[in-house]
Each structure stands twice: as C-alpha cells, then as structure tokens.
Amino acid sequence: MRLFSARLIISLILGITLVSLSFSYYQVVREKRVLRGDLKRRAEVLGESLVGNVEKAWGEGSTQALQLLVQGSGNHEHLIGVAVYDQQAQVAAMTPALGKMLTVSPEALTQAMAEDRAESSFVQLGNTPVLIFALPLHRHDGSVGGLAIVHDASYIHAQMLHVWRETFLRVLAQVVLIAFITLLIVRWSIGGPIARAALWMKGLRTGRISSRQEMPGLDMFRPLAREVATMAASLSQARNAAENEARLRDAGESMWTAGRLSVHIRTRLGESRLFVVSNREPYMHQRNGTSLKVVVPPSGLVTALEPVLKACDGTWIAHGSGDADMEAVDAQDCLRVPPDDPRYTLRRVWLSKEEEEGYYYGFANEGLWPLCHIAHTRPTFRASDWQHYEEVNCKFRDALLEEIEGMDAPVVLVQDYHFALLPRLIKEKRPDARVAIFWHIPWPNAEAFGICPWQRQLVDGLLGADLIGFHVQSHCNNFLQTVDRAVESRVDWEHFSVQRQDHRTIVRPFPISVDLTDDKPVDGDNQGFTYTERAALLRSIGVEATLMGIGVDRVDYTKGIPERFLAVERFLEQHPSYQGKFTLVQIGAPSRTHIKRYHDLLEEVEAEAERINLRFQAGKWKPIVFLKRQHSHDEIAPYYRAADLCLVTSLHDGMNLVAKEFLAARRDERGVLILSQFTGAARELRDALLVNPYDIDQTANAIRVALEMEPEEKQLRMQRMRKVIRENNIYRWAGNLITELCEVRLDTKKGDAKPIDVLRAPAA
Ligand code: G6P
Numbered sequence: 001m002r003l004f005s006a007r008l009i010i011s012l013i014l015g016i017t018l019v020s021l022s023f024s025y026y027q028v029v030r031e032k033r034v035l036r037g038d039l040k041r042r043a044e045v046l047g048e049s050l051v052g053n054v055e056k057a058w059g060e061g062s063t064q065a066l067q068l069l070v071q072g073s074g075n076h077e078h079l080i081g082v083a084v085y086d087q088q089a090q091v092a093a094m095t096p097a098l099g100k101m102l103t104v105s106p107e108a109l110t111q112a113m114a115e116d117r118a119e120s121s122f123v124q125l126g127n128t129p130v131l132i133f134a135l136p137l138h139r140h141d142g143s144v145g146g147l148a149i150v151h152d153a154s155y156i157h158a159q160m161l162h163v164w165r166e167t168f169l170r171v172l173a174q175v176v177l178i179a180f181i182t183l184l185i186v187r188w189s190i191g192g193p194i195a196r197a198a199l200w201m202k203g204l205r206t207g208r209i210s211s212r213q214e215m216p217g218l219d220m221f222r223p224l225a226r227e228v229a230t231m232a233a234s235l236s237q238a239r240n241a242a243e244n245e246a247r248l249r250d251a252g253e254s255m256w257t258a259g260r261l262s263v264h265i266r267t268r269l270g271e272s273r274l275f276v277v278s279n280r281e282p283y284m285h286q287r288n289g290t291s292l293k294v295v296v297p298p299s300g301l302v303t304a305l306e307p308v309l310k311a312c313d314g315t316w317i318a319h320g321s322g323d324a325d326m327e328a329v330d331a332q333d334c335l336r337v338p339p340d341d342p343r344y345t346l347r348r349v350w351l352s353k354e355e356e357e358g359y360y361y362g363f364a365n366e367g368l369w370p371l372c373h374i375a376h377t378r379p380t381f382r383a384s385d386w387q388h389y390e391e392v393n394c395k396f397r398d399a400l401l402e403e404i405e406g407m408d409a410p411v412v413l414v415q416d417y418h419f420a421l422l423p424r425l426i427k428e429k430r431p432d433a434r435v436a437i438f439w440h441i442p443w444p445n446a447e448a449f450g451i452c453p454w455q456r457q458l459v460d461g462l463l464g465a466d467l468i469g470f471h472v473q474s475h476c477n478n479f480l481q482t483v484d485r486a487v488e489s490r491v492d493w494e495h496f497s498v499q500r501q502d503h504r505t506i507v508r509p510f511p512i513s514v515d516l517t518d519d520k521p522v523d524g525d526n527q528g529f530t531y532t533e534r535a536a537l538l539r540s541i542g543v544e545a546t547l548m549g550i551g552v553d554r555v556d557y558t559k560g561i562p563e564r565f566l567a568v569e570r571f572l573e574q575h576p577s578y579q580g581k582f583t584l585v586q587i588g589a590p591s592r593t594h595i596k597r598y599h600d601l602l603e604e605v606e607a608e609a610e611r612i613n614l615r616f617q618a619g620k621w622k623p624i625v626f627l628k629r630q631h632s633h634d635e636i637a638p639y640y641r642a643a644d645l646c647l648v649t650s651l652h653d654g655m656n657l658v659a660k661e662f663l664a665a666r667r668d669e670r671g672v673l674i675l676s677q678f679t680g681a682a683r684e685l686r687d688a689l690l691v692n693p694y695d696i697d698q699t700a701n702a703i704r705v706a707l708e709m710e711p712e713e714k715q716l717r718m719q720r721m722r723k724v725i726r727e728n729n730i731y732r733w734a735g736n737l738i739t740e741l742c743e744v745r746l747d748t749k750k751g752d753a754k755p756i757d758v759l760r761a762p763a764a
Pocket of ligand 1: 297298300302416417440441554591592
C-alpha cells in the first residue's frame with residue numbers, strides 16, 4: 001500500500017510539474033514577444049519623430065545642431081541614447097551615455113544603410129541586453145547615413161525571471177496540495193476500503209462470514225465484490241464438500257455429494273457428454289426497461305436438475321420462453337449459465353405462439369397434466385394440440401441431434417410429460433445414444449390413462465427410451481399396466497422391464513430430491529429465527545402474529561390451496577384461542593394463467609383468502625397472507641426458517657419438492673411438516689403429519705397438533721426427516737439414474753432402428 005501511494009504521488013508530481021512547466025514556458029515566450037514588440041514600437045515612434053530634423057541638420061553639415069538633437073532626444077523610458085552616423089558609418093553625433101557602450105557601429109545600422117530600410121535587433125552590449133533600432137538618413141547629394149536608437153531591454157529579462165519564479169512557486173504549492181489530497185483519497189477511498197475488503201475476504205476464507213454477506217460499504221468495488229463473493233462461495237462449497245467427504249469416509253457412510261456425482265459421471269460417461277432436455281428452462285431472460293433481468297422459474301424440475309447440471313457441466317436443452325431470451329444467446333442459441341457463475345450450457349429452442357399454445361398449454365397442460373393427476377379436472381384433448389405436441393417433440397429432437405452430432409454414445413436425460421415422444425424419436429436417429437426419460441408427475445392407473453386418444457403413441461414414444469424413471473414404485477406399476485393394455489409388447493414384471501420388438505426398456509423408481517449435503521450452519525441459521533426476527537418478517541408483509549405457517553406453491557389446482565385455506569378456517573373456528581395468533585403465509589406463484597382453469601383458480605384462491613380474512617381479522621392480525629407473485633429461493637428461505645409449520649396439501653403430486661426444501665432449510669431442527677398423503681414425498685417422509693387434504697377437519701387438526709407438539713418431538717421428527725433427504729439427496733437421484741442408464745446394454749447399432757407401427761393392435 002505504501003509503495004502504491006509513493007508511486008502514485010511521484011507520478012502525480014512528475015505529471016503536474018511537466019504540465020505546469022510546459023504551460024509556463026508557453027506563457028514566458030508569449031510575454032517576451034509582447035514586451036519586445038512593445039519596445040520596438042517605442043523605438044519606431046521615437047525614430048520617426050527624430051529622423052526629419054536629424055536629416056536636415058546632417059544635410060547642413062552642422063555637427064553642433066546634430067549633437068543638440070541627439071542630446072535633446074528626450075527622457076524616454078528605457079532609452080539609453082541615440083547616435084547619428086555619416087555615409088562612412090562614422091559617428092557624427094552621439095548621446096554621451098552611449099559613447100562607452102557603442103564602440104563600433106552596430107550590425108543593424110550597417111544593414112539599415114545598405115538596404116535603405118529600418119532594421120532592429122536585440123543584442124548584448126557589455127552586460128546589458130539592448131534593442132538597437134536603426135534608420136537610414138538621406139542627404140540631398142544622395143549619400144546615406146544612419147540613425148541608431150538604443151533602448152535598455154534588461155527589464156524584459158527581469159520580467160521573464162519573475163514569471164519563472166512565480167511558476168516555480170505555483171508548481172510547488174500545487175504539488176504539495178495535490179500530493180496531500182491524493183494521500184487522503186488513497187487512505188479514505190482506497191486504503192480504508194481495501195483494508196476492509198481484505199478483512200472481509202479473510203472472513204470468507206476462514207469461513208467466519210458467509211458469502212451471502214455483502215462486502216461492507218464498498219460502492220466503488222461492488223463488481224469486484226460480487227466476483228469475489230462468487231469465488232468465495234465456490235471455494236466454501238468445495239471446502240464443505242471436501243470436509244463432508246472426509247467425514248463420510250470416516251463414518252463409513254456412502255453419501256452422494258456434488259463432487260461425488262461429478263466424478264461418477266466423468267467415470268461412467270468417459271468421453272460422452274450429458275444432455276438434458278426439458279420444456280422449462282432454468283433461467284429466463286426478461287426485459288426490464290433498458291436492461292435484462294434473469295428469472296429462475298418456479299419449477300420443481302428446475303430446482304432438482306440445476307445442481308446435477310452444475311456438477312457435471314452438461315448441456316440443457318429447453319424452450320426459450322423469456323421475452324428477452326433471444327438477446328442473451330450466441331449464434332448457436334446457446335449461453336453459459338448460471339449467469340453469475342457459469343457451469344454448464346443452456347441451449348434454447350424457439351417455439352412459435354401456435355406451437356406453445358398447442359403443445360404446452362394445450363396437450364401437455366390441458367391434456368396430460370390433468371390426465372396424470374387425479375385432481376378432478378377433466379382433461380381436454382384436441383387433435384390440433386396433439387399435432388403441435390408431435391411437431392414440437394420433433395423440433396427438440398432436431399435441436400438435440402445437432403448438439404450430439406459427431407459425439408459417440410451421448411447420454412440423454414429427457415424430462416417430463418412434455419416429451420413422451422422424444423425417446424423414440426431420438427433412438428430412431430441415434431440408437432447409440434443412451435436415453436432415459438424421467439416422468440416428474442404421477443402416472444395414473446391404466447383405465448384413467450386409457451381415456452387419452454393418443455395413449456398408444458405416447459406409450460410407444462416412451463418405450464423408445466432405455467430407461468424410464470418415476471418418483472415412486474406405484475407409478476411404475478401403473479405405467480407397466482398401461483403398457484400391457486396399450487401396445488404390443490412383453491412386460492417382465494420380475495425385472496420391471498418391457499420388451500417391444502428388439503428393444504428393451506427398464507422402468508424404475510427414482511425419488512427426486514433437493515441438495516442437502518452441505519449441512520454446515522450459515523450465518524447462524526442453525527439457531528433458527530428469534531421471535532423478534534419473525535415479527536419483523538411478518539410486519540414486512542403487513543401482519544402481526546405470534547405463530548406462523550407457510551405454504552409455497554405454483555397456483556395450480558393440484559396443489560390443494562383452497563383446501564388448505566379451508567383447513568385454516570376450520571382450525572380457527574374450532575380453536576378460537578388461536579385467533580389473533582396464527583397466520584398462514586401463502587406464497588403463490590401465478591402459473592399457466594393462460595389456461596382458463598388456472599386463471600379462475602387464481603381468482604378463487606384470492607377470493608377465498610379474502611373471505612376468511614374478513615371473517616376473522618382483528619387489528620393488525622389476519623389468518624391468511626396471500627403473496628401473489630413469484631419469489632426467488634433467497635426470498636422464500638426466511639419464511640421457511642421462520643415458520644412453525646409448513647403446509648403441503650397437494651391433491652396429487654409426483655413428489656413435491658417444497659416439502660423437502662422446507663426440511664432442508666430447517667438447520668435449527670424445529671418446525672413441523674404437514675404433508676398430503678397423495679404426494680410422492682409422503683412415501684419417504686413418514687415423520688411428517690400426513691393428511692388427506694380433502695379431509696378439512698383432519699388438516700385443521702394437524703395444524704393444532706403441529707402447534708402444540710412438544711419441542712423434543714418436533715426435533716426428533718425433523719432430525720429423522722432431514723436424515724432421509726440428506727441421504728436420498730438430488731445427487732443420489734442423478735447418480736442412480738445415470739448408473740442404471742449406463743449399465744443398459746444397447747441393442748441396436750447406429751442407423752439400424754426400425755420405425756414401429758404404433759397403431760397395430762396390442763396382444764390380447
Ligand atoms: C411441474 C412439472 C415441471 C414443470 C413445473 C412448472 O413440476 O413436472 O415439468 O416445469 O411443474 O410448470 P411450468 O408449466 O411452469 O413449467
């Protein structure tokens with residue numbers, strides 16, 4: 001720092017001196033020119049006033065008159081004297097003061113006489129700098145003499161010295177002042193902040209402070225701070241992962257971590273790469289005035305897959321659905337994400353309005369979504385939607401084929417109900433690819449699925465995969481029963497596989513999860529929220545309460561949000577002592593609102609919250625706060641941590657990751673999970689209070705039980721559930737899926753696949 005300041009100051013001094021000297025030099029030269037010009041003009045004026053009389057006296061040959069004229073030439077400022085010369089350049093008359101200085105006729109005079117015009121020059125006479133101004137004199141006989149007027153020019157020299165002295169003093173003062181100010185600036189604006197930044201970085205390095213804690217008061221260094229924080233977060237993750245690995249090795253456990261998954265994938269895949277295809281993209285770019293804003297969409301699928309992609313730097317192919325998505329990609333429609341810390345590639349696929357309408361809103365979300373969820377919303381099947389569904393599946397196949405071109409044995413993980421046809425479409429072109437599809441939503445029983453007019457095509461498309469994954473065993477069973485009914489094939493119930501023509505597909509449950517591997521407390525969040533912190537959080541959303549529940553969902557009719565509100569109402573009705581105390585904070589991200597059923601549901605949920613609030617609210621308390629907007633993970637975290645209970649009341653759900661995210665957030669081992677028995681998560685989380693969300697009384701009672709549960713009991717349940725998700729985390733999910741997929745024996749060589757006539761009748 002000292003060396004830096006010294007260098008800075010020396011550079012400044014040199015710079016200022018150089019600039020000041022250049023300016024001063026220019027000023028001195030200008031001033032000198034002005035003063036000399038001025039003196040010359042005086043000499044000219046005097047010369048003109050004398051020349052007539054002098055010529056006359058010289059013409060008359062009157063030496064005495066000449067002498068009188070030169071002596072009487074006046075008392076002009078700076079004038080030393082005047083001399084008259086004859087045609088031989090001999091002195092004819094001269095001011096006595098000049099006699100001692102001007103011993104020979106000056107050069108200017110000789111020139112003036114020779115060229116017959118006025119001449120002037122600055123010369124040195126002895127020690128005195130002078131101006132000699134010479135004029136030719138004419139006599140009637142044609143002979144030419146000369147008049148020399150000599151001025152003292154030493155005052156010009158003195159003036160120049162004065163300017164230089166002033167300049168020196170000014171430069172000196174400036175240098176001292178600027179050096180002083182620079183020192184202050186360096187100390188206050190750079191030295192201080194750098195010292196604070198160093199302290200902050202040391203805190204990050206030693207793990208005393210979290211990377212989420214901002215660098216203190218360093219506006220100027222904010223971009224640097226962001227980079228350092230990201231780097232620190234990666235370092236801290238790496239450190240935690242290493243500690244975790246060591247701990248696990250020590251304990252003889254075999255837990256999955258990001259590090260282990262990444263090594264596992266590299267070993268399994270060898271030269272191959274991992275490709276994920278899903279409809280929803282992990283990052284959407286949206287226009288925000290003149291800048292772009294990055295949004296992470298509310299999707300369980302995105303939450304689950306992001307850590308996997310980060311761990312193994314694969315390529316994620318998805319629909320580019322943000323209004324500014326096109327502005328953020330390169331010529332190949334790709335970009336590296338996450339934007340803050342790029343770890344994998346996102347390839348965007350563009351869909352037209354009609355395609356999105358038919359494939360996404362129509363067939364996927366008005367057809368397959370209600371078909372697979374038993375939530376009593378009737379599926380709508382339109383031929384035009386189906387056509388778009390087929391077309392978009394082909395579009396994603398083409399995008400994927402482009403990405404895997406020239407690559408040997410790529411590994412492709414297709415995601416969800418948007419792409420039932422994709423596995424077969426890929427295999428037809430690239431039988432050497434290992435293809436798995438994971439179905440994130442439930443698979444209903446064969447009768448229920450059988451109402452879909454295109455069930456055979458869907459099942460056949462799926463059976464193109466080498467591996468099909470569901471969250472739970474019962475969805476696998478339902479799927480195999482559907483296969484049995486829908487297409488010609490051989491179902492092997494013992495090994496849970498299907499043989500269709502030459503191709504074998506295995507079907508397995510892989511319960512998806514969240515990333516709970518790094519269990520080191522961050523910012524003391526193992527302490528839990530204090531009452532004051534929770535009160536402040538609730539006040540920030542306009543309510544006062546002492547007990548709090550949390551619900552986080554996309555506003556979807558499968559999530560049982562109205563049923564949850566009814567349960568809160570029943571609870572307050574049956575236990576009035578909780579009125580004025582318990583509030584449910586419902587975070588609801590509007591979803592698929594383009595579809596009427598979703599649009600109506602949003603209104604219904606709002607109206608229901610309002611009705612219940614009107615019935616009970618008093619003072620600053622109300623039973624339900626409905627936060628109708630999408631919240632980021634960071635925004636949701638404090639609510640998870642502050643809540644006494646979390647309500648997950650899905651009417652039917654493949655897994656439900658909100659339940660697992662809530663558990664992951666509770667490092668303090670407090671809080672109770674109330675969980676619908678119709679979620680996949682309910683199979684694993686037996687220590688939750690399991691409820692049937694249609695049974696309003698049961699859910700209302702679960703709220704009371706949760707609020708009145710002994711702290712020891714809460715802690716025990718929470719510890720057991722956290723152990724389940726720590727062990728069965730998202731890395732285990734991906735690790736198992738990829739292991740299983742890589743062990744599949746591929747049955748066909750590239751280009752050998754034969755298209756199957758899916759409309760052929762199945763075996764009886
Ligand atoms: C469920 C589906 C996902 C989907 C998510 C959000 O979790 O299984 O595929 O991404 O809902 O729905 P959206 O339609 O907004 O993608």
